[in-house]
Amino acid sequence: MNDQKNLFNRFFSLLAKNRYFQVIGSLLFFILFSFALYLIYLDSEAIKEQINNDFNEQQLILAQQASSQLDFFLNNIDIQFKGLTKFLQIKGNNFLKDLFQSFIEQNKDLGIVDIGIISDKGIITNYNAINNIPSIDTTELLRLIKQNNKEFKMINNLHINNTDSNKIYITTEFILPLNPKEEHTRYIFSRIDLATLFKKLLSPVRSGKTGYSWVIDDRGIALYHPEREFIGKNIFEARQEKKPYVNYSKINSIMKEKMMKGEEGKEIYESWWHRDLQGKITKLIAFTPVRNKALGEGRVWSIAVVAPINEVAEAVDKTYIRHISAQATILLGMFLFALLIIAYQRRISSALKERVTEQEEYISSILKYxxxxxxxxxxxxxxxxxxxxxxxxxxxxxxxxxxxxxxxxxxxxxxxxxxxxxxxxxxxxxxxxxxxxxxxxxxxxxxxxxxxxxxxxxxxxxxxxxxxxxxxxETEKMEIEQRIYNTEKLASIGNLAAGVAHEINNPLSVILGFTDLLLEKFNQNSPEYNDLKTIETNANNAKRIVENLLGFARITEGLLDYIDVKLCIENIIAIVKNTLFTNKIEYELEIPDNLHNIRGDAREFQQVVFNLINNSISAMKKTEGGKLKITAQEKGNFVHVSVYDNGEGIPEKIKNRIFDPFFTTKKVGEGTGLGLSLCYGIIKKFGGNITFKSSSKEDNPQLPSGTTFTISLPILEE
Structure with a gap:
């Protein structure tokens, strides 16, 4: 009986102890479970913060990329505009129509709407423009001419217009004097539509699924925004008109205190719509200024990229909720709790790695392209x-x-x-x-x-x-500036060559005169007579070279006259004969004596042939010699002159650019890129045509290389 009683006492005592351990274990479990939930919460918040920051950093990179693209475009327009002015200063109005049309065609998709020339009296000439654009305010152009005092200012005041087609234009003018030293010079002007420019550059910029970009200036005017009714308006007033009951203090502060002052940064603010979404929406914003000298001092353009924060945090929130639900099953026991903790750590690590991988791929895509x-x-x-x-x-x-x-x-x-x-x-x-x-x-x-x-x-x-x-x-830009400088030097060298030729010609005439007098005093069989004959022969050779140089250097008046093809080509060969010899180049002429004269100016025709021969010499220098062949023949009402060389040839990739002004494959200092462009212009002016055929080693290594340029000019009607 006592043994049985003792057995019951031991059983209840053990049961009491087990309940005590169960309570302690349960309390410990709930403490650990709550602590684990708290850690999960902190971990999730840290991930959200890091992902938000990384995403906003990506938005800042997008804004910087857009700013860089705009900076590149403004610099490119600056180079083109100054290049046009320099070219017109040198060549005058000969190619004005084609140059202006080419300028409009190349840049109309980026906002260039017109180009023309205006006098200081307000008379506009040579005007080219796209269709349906705001009319020109001549008074504003004259005001800018007076205000800028012959200095080039690329971005001036902005003008906002709505056309009949309900298209918004935000235009600004840039004006450059053709000859600043002249008192009454003409000015070349053009207008750019910033609405078109920003739409072209910024509409492709998208952050996340629905993010977008917008632009304001230092006055708070929206230069670009997906909300079309905002464009051209004060953005503070436009927002208030859309949702007048909303407090915009945060975004207004960001714009006023940072963006409009040209600062760069990242922020978070509350909005009440995003595209088609309505209601309170938290957004991430990254912004950067456009840094370009064209804006001038004190003017600011700021590019912003925004996206809803819920797009960024959605993946993290789902992971967070999933793990909270999973932890509830830990009530089954401490062992299962430990297993779930391990599973959680693995899952959260995998989710983090996956998210980081996505970010890396996103950034890598930006860097790659x-x-x-x-x-x-x-x-x-x-x-x-x-x-x-x-x-x-x-x-x-x-x-x-x-x-x-x-x-x-x-x-x-x-x-x-x-x-x-x-x-x-x-x-x-x-x-x-x-x-x-x-x-x-x-x-x-x-x-x-x-x-x-x-x-x-x-x-x-x-x-x-x-x-x-x-x-x-910027190497190509610097090379273009150097070529323009070299072009100006070439004009000076032509004048200098003419002067030097005159100075050499005078003493040669004296030498020949006295030589002729001395020849009369000596017997023809005497050594002195032979020596004087040698002097006379060489002096005549020198005089002939000087006369050829003088004739070639003489500035042409551009008068339409007749051209004796054979005589012109023989004069050019006399000038370049020594150059051909020193470069180991053989030459051959096939020009019939009975060719009809052709229409044009002889000296400009010589310039065209001279440029083509120089290009052939350059092409054959790399092959250490070669053959130059010039032929002429009549077909129908045209005379066709061909210049052939067996040099390295012209690669396919540049054939469609060789007649462009300033395009050259030569090193800086060896060419200006204007030779073939001038040839093309001269031949077209005379009513002719210039074509070429070429085979290069680069494209066809198994075939002989060489180039043939053919000039076709109409026969002069007698």
């Missing part, structure tokens, strides 16, 4: 990201540059350490540095000139993480 060099470095200027644009520009692969500094890109005559340190300090002090023009060296040793913009990258706490760098190759 950018035309500019985009580089990210750490705070010590060590390369962390090197995109394809950088590989193409500098020749170094990403594998060669990751972890390296920029020392190998900087020319040896520049102190690389000092330059990098100075640039780093300036960017840290100001937050960015734009339009730094600097020389660089590619992997192949080629020197290029680049335009570099740098931006400081910091963490949310303000710690310096590194720098983003965007570089654009």
């Amino acid at each position: 950018s035309m500019d060099a985009i580089v990210f470095t750490d705070k010590d200027n060590k390369v962390k990201v090197w995109n394809r644009g950088a590989e193409k520009m500098f020749g170094y692969s990403a594998e060669e540059m990751i972890g390296q500094s920029f020392h190998k890109l900087i020319p040896p005559e520049i102190d690389a350490e000092a330059e990098l340190a100075s640039t780093r300090d300036k960017v840290i002090a100001t937050g960015y540095m734009s339009n730094q023009i600097a020389p660089r060296i590619t992997k192949e040793g080629r020197r290029i000139t680049v335009n570099i913009s740098r931006t400081l990258i910091t963490s949310l706490k303000g710690d310096i993480l590194g720098f983003s760098i965007i570089a654009r190759d």
Whole structure:
């Protein structure tokens, strides 16, 4: 009986202890479970914050890309406009119509609506424009001429117009004097429609699924916005008209205190609509100014890229809710709880990796397809990201540059350490540095000139993480400026050559005169007579060369006259004969004596033939000699003159550009890119045509290379 009683006591005692452990275990379980839920909440919030920040950083890169594209367009228009002015200063109005039509056709999709010439009295000539555009305010053009005082200011006041077709135009003029030194000079002007320009550049910019971009200026005028009724209006008033009961204090503060002052940054604000969505919507916004000298001092354009935050946080929220539900099953037991914790860690890690992978793919796509060099470095200027644009520009692969500094890109005559340190300090002090023009060296040793913009990258706490760098190759732009300078020098050299020829011709005439007198005093069989004959022969040769040079250098009046084809070509051959000989080039002429004269100016025709022969010589220099053949024949009412060489030929990829002004394949200093363009213009002026056939080693290595240019000019009617 006692044993049985003791057994019951032990049973109830053990049961009491088990209940005690169960309570303690349950409390511990709920504490651990609650703590785990709290950790999950913190983890989810951290992920949301990081993804939001990364997404906004991507939006900032999109805004910077759009700003860079706009900067490139404005610089390109500046170059084209100044190039047109220089060309017109040199060639006059000969090619004005074609040049203006070409300028409009090339740039109308980017907002160029018209171009013309205006006198200081307000008379407009040579006007070219697209259809259905706002009329020209001549008074405004004259006001700008007086205000700018013959200085080039690309972006002037903005004019907002609604046409009959309900299209909004935001136009501005840019004006440049043709001859600033003249008191009453003419001006070349053009207008650009910013609404068309921004639509072309910014409508493709999309952040996330439904994000978009918009642009305002320093007055708060919406230059571009997906809400069409906003364009051309004060954006503060336009928003208030759309939803008058909404508080816009946050976005208004961002625009007024940051965007309109030209600052760059990232923010979050509340909105009450997004495309077709209505209601309170939290948005991420990244903004950057357009930094271009064309805007002038004090003027600001700011590009913003926005997207709803719910698009970014949606994936994280789903993961968060899924894990909360999963943790409820841990009530089945501590063992299952531990297994679910492990599963949670694996799942959250997988979700994070997947999200990070998506971000990396997104950023990689931006870097991969950018035309500019985009580089990210750490705070010590060590390369962390090197995109394809950088590989193409500098020749170094990403594998060669990751972890390296920029020392190998900087020319040896520049102190690389000092330059990098100075640039780093300036960017840290100001937050960015734009339009730094600097020389660089590619992997192949080629020197290029680049335009570099740098931006400081910091963490949310303000710690310096590194720098983003965007570089654009400006070498071609510099070469164009050099060619324009060389063109001006050529005009001076022509005048100088004529003067030198006159100065040499005078003493030669004296030498020949006295030689003729001395010949009469000596017997024809005497040594003195033979010596004098030698002097006379060589002096006559020198005089003939000088006369040819003088005739070729003489400035043509451009009068339509007749051309003796054979005589003109023989005169040119007399000038270039020594050049052909020194370059080991054989020449052959097949020109019949009974050719009819053709219509045109003989000296301009000689200039065309001279340019074609020079191009042939350049093509045969690389093959170390060759053969030049010039033929002429009559067919119908035309005389056809052909210039053939067996040089390296013209590749297919550039055949459609060889008659473009300033296009050349020669190095800087060896050509201006105007030779064939001038030839084309001269022949067209005479009512003729110029064509060519060419086979290059690059396109057809198995075939003989060579080029034939054929000039066809109408026979002069007698």
